[in-house]
Amino acid sequence: MDVDPRVVIGVLQTVLLVPMFADRLGDPALHPEIIDLLVDVVAAGLSTKGDTT
Numbered sequence: 001m002d003v004d005p006r007v008v009i010g011v012l013q014t015v016l017l018v019p020m021f022a023d024r025l026g027d028p029a030l031h032p033e034i035i036d037l038l039v040d041v042v043a044a045g046l047s048t049k050g051d052t053t
Contacts, residue, residue, distance in 0.1 A: 008046065015042055 015038060022031050 011042060011046070015039060 018025065018035060018038060022028070025031070026034060
């Protein structure tokens, strides 16, 4: 996967901003699960599985 590093930085910055806007992101009781899933999705998207092209 060939991605502009600026895009990767933007995605990581977005993840880091989530806690600042937690009050706007659904049920507060679910925030830990929401953040865990978001981080898992982003990590999966940034990693490759055997594809080195």
